[in-house]
Amino acid sequence: MRKSLGVLLVSVLALSACGSGDDSSEDRTSAAASCAPSSGPVNLTYTTWIPGIENVVKVWNDKNPTIQVKVQTGPNGNGGTYQNFFNQLKAGNTPDLGHIEYDALPSFRVQDGLFDVASCDIVAKAKDQFIPWTWNQVSFGDEKSAWGIPQDSGPMALFYRADLFEKNNIPVPKTWDEYAAAAEKVKAAGGYITNFSQSDINQFAGFVWQAGGRWFANDGQQWTVNLTDEKTKKVADYWQNLVSKKLVSTVPPWTTEWDNAYNSSSAWTWVSAVWGANSIMSGAPRTAGKWRVAPMPQWTAGEQVAGNWGGSATAVFKNSKHPYEAAQFALWLNTSEEALALLNKEAQLYPATTAGTQYSYLGNPVKFYGDQKIYELFAQAAGQVTPDFTWGPTMTSTYTDASDGFKAAVSGKGTLNDALAAAQKSTIDTLKSQSIPVKE
Template identity: 40%
Template sequence: MKVRTASLAAAAVALVATTALTGCSSSGSTASGSTGDGSTASGPVTLDFWGWAPGYDQSVALWNKSHPDIQVRFDKTAPGSKGGYTKMLTAVKAGNAPCLAQVGYETLPSFAAAGALQDVTSSAASAKSQFAAWTWNQVSIGGATYGIPVDTAPMALMYRKDLFAKYGITTPPATWDQYAADAAKVHAADPTVYLGDFGNDAYNYAGLAWQAGAPWFGTANQQWQVSLNNAGNQKVASYWQGLLDKKLLKTDPSYDPSLYKDMASGKVLSDVNAVWDAPIIASSVAGTSGKWAVAPMPVWDAADPVYGNDGGSATAVLKGCAHSAQATEFAVWMSTDAASVSNLIKVTGIYPAATSGLTNAALSAADPFYGGQKIYDVFNAETAHINTSWQWGPTMTQTSTDLGDGLGQAETGGATLPSVLGTVQTKTIAQMKQQGLTVSG
């Protein structure tokens, strides 16, 4: 989507002038009202909400039962990276966007730069204290708030207990050195079996970089800094390239049916992924229920464990929403109401951004698929060891596409991960400059 350079430059000034990203419509309304943050309505309001996560529709249904004057219609779209974001931005440009949209933290800066978000600072202010500070920063840019945090996404190792035992892995790998050793051990025992899979998901890879303290973006001296190709990122790339070179990892595309077929048949024994992947695995390989477990993500230094984060979404209010105050009210409720949060934990697999959600009983439930394990105990223990200073850049749609393409090339041997990072950095800087942003790298 093309936007005026002046608008992007203004957005860039706002982005650079703050560390707010540091963490790390027709509006579907049936009644008219003001378009400002303090919007009002003279009668019942219906708000459209676009998103893709499972379980969101169930939280919407809970809201609608108890809020007859503010009804929400949830429309399931393609995931953001698979067309959902393009659809949202196109709708904003056409003036018929929904009031509410599921937008990942990583993409929110791009929406802000495109002028696609509505400032809801006033109506959201009273909710700020209910959320972990770094998650609130994810929805705030240049002093303005554009939505409400839903979740964070600590990463862990989901693995087949029975097959680990079969191949002599008595304890899940606690470090990346041990992970590499176990990968070699498994593959030597059976060349058709792999400890894990190396997919093509750019955001999963971002979680690996996040863990390693290898940032991609930063701001200094009123300009953007791009560091995808720095020493820390090269360290991560070289590690995974080494495993690929030795053919110790399966290379099924991320979240592809081929991956779950290999998991179900015992050809792929584990997955390093975010908390929300736990229910995806459970539903995708249901026939192996009870054989899985969750362990902490392997770390670089056992004496100083640091973990990664792969995702996290906001309920954003899109530009043009005629009832943004009501939209914000719903967004706060969805992220804080006990019944809604319980639903999102069970169905969506979220780790709540709201501090009240961290005591939700659903986090203490035993999970039958994972052998009765209370899997959220693992994610809870990790959260204190996640670096929340990670910062997303303003061109993540382009950056993630280029990186995903490069990861796919690395899978097939068409490129190496260290070289991919250099290519993605060059393209990212070029894209940022094309949008009128001041950048160095």
């Protein structure tokens, strides 16, 4: 499946390149083959939303006076940075490097916005340093290409308020049935078991990933879109029930109101990815020491399956005048122990390299989580993520369409399954409008 994904994206790119004016395929091929060191000092720009990234980049700049990197920070990808990237691509003024999540990479690839860093000899030699499934996320199954350097992965688990569960004699749920039962008890105690995101569909995709739903597939010739398969419907029905019974809050994520829900003990859990540790630490400082992490609730008791939410790559945009140096920085950022340790300290990122998962700092107790060694649990979760989840080529628009429907559903207008059905139709229409082969 992964190999056909790579082949299909190449064919899609060829279709989208037709009638593209001066930017011919020959020009792009020539540019991709020209990954060679620049002469003289180099200044690079890098746009990301990683907390504390300035401290990491400073280490690079101090050690590399002839290759300086300027950091530009912005909102998370779906919060605006991706749209900025697309606008910059049209204007021809993108940064040299950009932070792009795995699920969004195909959208940029189809728009011919990325430089194939596999053409840089230093990248080709580094492939074996990465966990295989993360490399597939940037290569789309094509062994000769790489549209970014894997940075992190997002295995999911259950963040929960240990003090509140203990005080109210509520067992920490191990299954989704137990989670729903706990939601009733939490509501009776005056809280919400969690906040259901009405706009960040990436989290819902992680729930579907764990449940075995598969939204996209291809056979090397055309895409199949299925946002309404039985596993997805099961997940949607589950959360619709909690929403309808008002057992979950539905405030917009990544807002002050969202932070306050966790900081005020209104929301008791969050099923999130490893990077979520930082979100709680920064958004709910008054709750330090009260949180713990447990495995993600299971659909069947005794199973050990995790979803994945997020995971990112450091991509080089095709407009970069210094792709070799950009790739050199991206490799350092995502393979050196020094940089990976800082990324974990500043943003709780979980590395995508095989060596990174063995670094001693991942075994350190985390004070905010009651000195629990949370990364050991996430290391287990990373091995419980099934690797065969395929992202579609227009995920940014798919997320937007689904989000519109989710917002309506939480306000009582339709259901989550209605929203997914509408998003499926709009996704197929979007693929057709871009001349991307899709099965009806």
